[in-house]
């Protein structure tokens with residue numbers, strides 16, 4: 001899988017910047033709405049407080065001990081957008097091939113313009129592999145993505161997350177302690193989880209979405225399990241069903257449910273596991289009869305999309321093509337014309353030969369960028385409220401300038417390193433995914 005090297009050519013009258021849209025809303029020069037006017041403030045105002053900050057996941061509970069970002073020096077907080085742009089370009093030019101900057105599809109436009117590669121988390125981790133001589137990989141995404149890049153990069157390469165507070169509320173919904181506890185409870189109900197039955201199947205195979213911590217990927221690797229992405233979830237579930245009676249899928253219940261449902265698994269055989277309740281809130285008989293046990297996790301960005309929004313889009317735009325991400329709730333995926341990963345959405349739009357109206361159910365930064373990149377189509381976000389991923393939004397250009405200028409001066413800020421005892425089994429789970437074939 002190769003990453004997407006994007007050359008942005010925005011239409012002059014169409015600004016892809018979500019930040020500009022939010023600033024215009026707050027200034028009163030736009031009639032659009034945002035989920036919170038706090039988005040107009042620099043993320044450093046929130047870095048010292050527990051919480052995900054303003055945006056889609058601001059209501060989610062941040063785990064105790066989540067990394068916090070120290071104070072960003074005033075020269076970066078106070079610099080204008082133009083000044084930061086010049087400083088980032090200058091630092092990148094000085095560093096040359098010594099650094100690779102990766103930008104996630106959901107990242108702010110002001111940061112993405114500096115990225116050498118733009119893509120989803122796994123595409124970007126692979127892009128880093130194409131630069132084995134780079135000393136530093138600056139990952140403009142969220143924490144689990146930087147961990148994955150560290151797993152796949154050479155030990156001497158420093159993977160840098162410009163703002164340590166850029167976590168992922170979905171990944172944080174499955175902690176290693178909760179997953180270990182779940183595993184023990186499942187063993188009480190299902191018996192020895194490592195011993196295959198007469199058909200050669202173990203009672204349960206753990207499957208984790210890429211959007212999970214390295215500790216969770218390591219757990220999966222140690223217990224015969226595998227990682228999946230939103231592009232290969234079906235292939236991975238087939239791999240797991242060839243080896244186990246059932247699957248424990250975490251952290252995203254929606255990706256698990258939508259994928260298993262499309263494979264014909266009945267909903268009544270997909271109980272939810274709520275880590276705060278005994279037996280996940282289920283019972284022994286239901287767990288024994290299950291095919292997929294769904295962890296009680298979700299993405300607060302994709303949870304915002306509703307069937308009502310789709311109905312409205314169809315009413316206002318006859319012939320609209322509705323594409324949503326599989327992290328959306330099942331009823332939204334069912335009501336859409338298509339569902340697929342960010343890469344699927346981008347390719348579907350790129351492949352449309354006739355001018356088309358697209359209503360897209362995924363993060364607003366990607367939707368606005370696609371709208372600017374494909375002016376022959378009308379492309380809009382299903383959610384009428386401007387509400388980006390809170391955590392991705394923490395990577396402001398000020399942080400990018402700070403880490404790059406530090407590299408020029410010989411200092412590495414915010415290095416993300418996965419300990420070896422976690423990294424080895426986590427890599428094994430990733431390797432199983434790469435080897436899995438439909």
Ligand code: SF4
Nearest residue numbers: 168169170299301389
């Ligand atoms: S969009 Fe959702 S899954 Fe992706 S980083 Fe943000 S909170 Fe996490």
